[in-house]
Amino acid sequence: MAPYTCENGIGVGYCVDDGRELQASDVNTKLQLPLLQEADLKDKVVLLRVDHNVVKKGKILDQYRIDVTLPTMYNIVERGGRLIIMSHIGRPYDKKTKTINISEDESVDAVVAYLQRKMRIRFVVPKFRTTDKEGILDIDTSINWLVKDLRNRKIGGIYLPNTRWFAGEEDKGEKLERFVMQLAGLADVFVNDAFGSWQPHASTYHISKYLPSYAGLCMQDELCHVEAVLTPSRPFVAIVAGAKYDTKIGPLTKIYNTVDKLVLGGVIYNTYLCAKYGVKIGGVQDSDIELAKELVKKDREQNKIVEMNALVESDTLEGKFEGQYRTINVKDFAPGQTYKYIVDVDPVSFESGDVMEALNSAKTIFVNAVMGFMPHFWHGTSKMDEVIDNNPHAQKFFGGGDTLQAFKSLHPVLYQAALDNVNYYLFTGGGTVLKVIEEGDPMGLETVKALMQSKEN
Numbered sequence: 001m002a003p004y005t006c007e008n009g010i011g012v013g014y015c016v017d018d019g020r021e022l023q024a025s026d027v028n029t030k031l032q033l034p035l036l037q038e039a040d041l042k043d044k045v046v047l048l049r050v051d052h053n054v055v056k057k058g059k060i061l062d063q064y065r066i067d068v069t070l071p072t073m074y075n076i077v078e079r080g081g082r083l084i085i086m087s088h089i090g091r092p093y094d095k096k097t098k099t100i101n102i103s104e105d106e107s108v109d110a111v112v113a114y115l116q117r118k119m120r121i122r123f124v125v126p127k128f129r130t131t132d133k134e135g136i137l138d139i140d141t142s143i144n145w146l147v148k149d150l151r152n153r154k155i156g157g158i159y160l161p162n163t164r165w166f167a168g169e170e171d172k173g174e175k176l177e178r179f180v181m182q183l184a185g186l187a188d189v190f191v192n193d194a195f196g197s198w199q200p201h202a203s204t205y206h207i208s209k210y211l212p213s214y215a216g217l218c219m220q221d222e223l224c225h226v227e228a229v230l231t232p233s234r235p236f237v238a239i240v241a242g243a244k245y246d247t248k249i250g251p252l253t254k255i256y257n258t259v260d261k262l263v264l265g266g267v268i269y270n271t272y273l274c275a276k277y278g279v280k281i282g283g284v285q286d287s288d289i290e291l292a293k294e295l296v297k298k299d300r301e302q303n304k305i306v307e308m309n310a311l312v313e314s315d316t317l318e319g320k321f322e323g324q325y326r327t328i329n330v331k332d333f334a335p336g337q338t339y340k341y342i343v344d345v346d347p348v349s350f351e352s353g354d355v356m357e358a359l360n361s362a363k364t365i366f367v368n369a370v371m372g373f374m375p376h377f378w379h380g381t382s383k384m385d386e387v388i389d390n391n392p393h394a395q396k397f398f399g400g401g402d403t404l405q406a407f408k409s410l411h412p413v414l415y416q417a418a419l420d421n422v423n424y425y426l427f428t429g430g431g432t433v434l435k436v437i438e439e440g441d442p443m444g445l446e447t448v449k450a451l452m453q454s455k456e457n
């Protein structure tokens, strides 16, 4: 406990320090970034990018990603700033049809309702004209009325619609430039607190060219912790599973070089199995199989991928129906064979010698993994969490929106304990941590580079 002395020199209290709070001086030493604490916020409109990507079918499954941004919001408001918040939800842009699907299932409304309950302040979500296929083309000038009310403290904050509903968010040309200029025109300062949103889009990257930009408190915390994954105690085991094959296969081939063992699951594992054994599995794209071949080649030489043999095949992705799913074994795979959907890892796989040995002997485990097609096929993920927890010597890092959601829903008690256990750290972004491992440096993230460049200008 450090005594607290008032300006007049009288000691009237003490400060509590449990040694776990990140000190501003530590952050300064570790990160040469423009920090929120350095920004002049008095009466400034602050455009705050967060990763509140926690909504599935209109409902919040795990509030964690919202909760960790509350300190930044409080800091901004306490220092006189006025908040305009923005986040993406889901992936409304369809790469095949090149259209943006605006669905209420992916609106920010559930997040706004949660924030209002938590903070007891009113947010307003501006309404903009939408198009059928291109999403929202422009931020209407009508928003200026809201910004005026925000400055006059008639409203607590503005929460923009899902950033990925805007045509410019993921664009690379004219629509991007227009959107960024419109965003920049709304505010005086930009704060990026969206560690999980590593993709360099308008609201995460390009905006920093036009506004003085700073790293928020959650971003700082995460960037400081991610160092530990870059200098792991060995053996270092990474478990990567889930659905986002397109953005995760790139980092995976480089991550392969830094880990001692790699465990794969989900669509990523399915793709790998197709590439290795010449089988066909429902939902796996031919172009992705080509990308996975490099991983297969590497592993023939270095043998780091720990295969899980017992898997669950389902005839349908509509649900889990009696008689329509079964356990299959990789040992029976032969070139040309076709499987419907492989939707989970059978828990017995985690009891097999190689997997058990890898997870029990690990000193560092990084998990960005939902092993099965949720919510129906959850047994594999549940078993994985248990086996990892049974290793008392390992530093355990979990990261990823769905990874945390699954962890919380399958093991609520363990999840709650993990939040307060020094052997665990939960990152808000899984893809981001993979990207950092790929780059070998948190400063290698495009979104972080943009903040650095803003500092230099």
Ligand SMILES: Nc1ncnc2c1ncn2[C@@H]1O[C@H](COP(=O)(O)OP(=O)(O)O)[C@@H](O)[C@H]1O
Pocket (backbone or CB within 6 Å): 241, 242, 243, 244, 245, 265, 266, 267, 270, 342, 343, 344, 368, 369, 370, 371, 372, 373, 374, 375, 399, 400, 401, 402, 403, 404, 430, 431
């Ligand atoms: N075999 C599978 N087939 C289809 N979807 C899967 C499969 N395994 C996992 N998934 C899905 O992957 C999603 C999680 O993947 P991803 O978004 O990459 O994870 P995270 O958000 O933790 O980074 C979950 O919604 C889960 O239902």
Ligand SMILES: O=C(OP(=O)(O)O)[C@H](O)COP(=O)(O)O
Pocket (backbone or CB within 6 Å): 051, 053, 090, 091, 196, 197, 198, 199, 244, 247, 399, 400, 401, 402, 428, 429, 430, 431, 432
């Ligand atoms: O959920 C997220 O990442 P994650 O699934 O890697 O944790 C982030 O919100 C980033 O989403 P994106 O991968 O669609 O850019």
